[in-house]
């Protein structure tokens with residue numbers, strides 16, 4: 107069971123646990139507003155905002171301070187360092203995915219990296235645009251509808267996301283007209299250890 111703050115309450119029937127849960131939810135209400143890593147302005151904790159999670163840049167890198175930092179979408183979209191930052195972020199995902207037994211790489215070009223989780227409990231595609239780095243999730247059952255009209259399936263996309271997607275959608279429609287085409291692109295050998303010569 108989860109309380110409002112997202113903490114797991116193991117046995118809420120205990121008076122002590124109930125008190126702790128109440129304290130945790132009060133704490134959540136008192137949490138300070140987030141600050142944008144680029145302009146310093148406030149961001150509502152519930153968003154929307156962009157955050158590149160993970161320490162994917164070496165500590166000395168001048169862009170490392172922006173890892174894990176919440177950023178206004180508008181600030182992020184017009185940030186001159188964004189393409190470089192996003193590229194590092196996507197590359198880290200590509201690398202991590204090679205060891206992830208659930209997500210399979212199905213497509214990669216200079217603008218987008220697509221992986222698929224075909225497990226019945228998930229059945230999703232994940233698109234990472236190199237221009238932005240964020241994760242756009244599409245249920246495989248919605249893929250065809252999404253290709254035809256992204257906003258009908260993913261209505262909360264930001265203007266910068268729609269702009270970047272507009273560039274890649276024509277080739278996705280051509281290459282993966284159905285969700286079956288996506289799943290068929292899974293390479294069963296992807297997760298096998300590669301020999302040094304390969």
Ligand SMILES: [Zn+2]
Nearest residue numbers: 142145178181
């Ligand atoms: Zn900002």
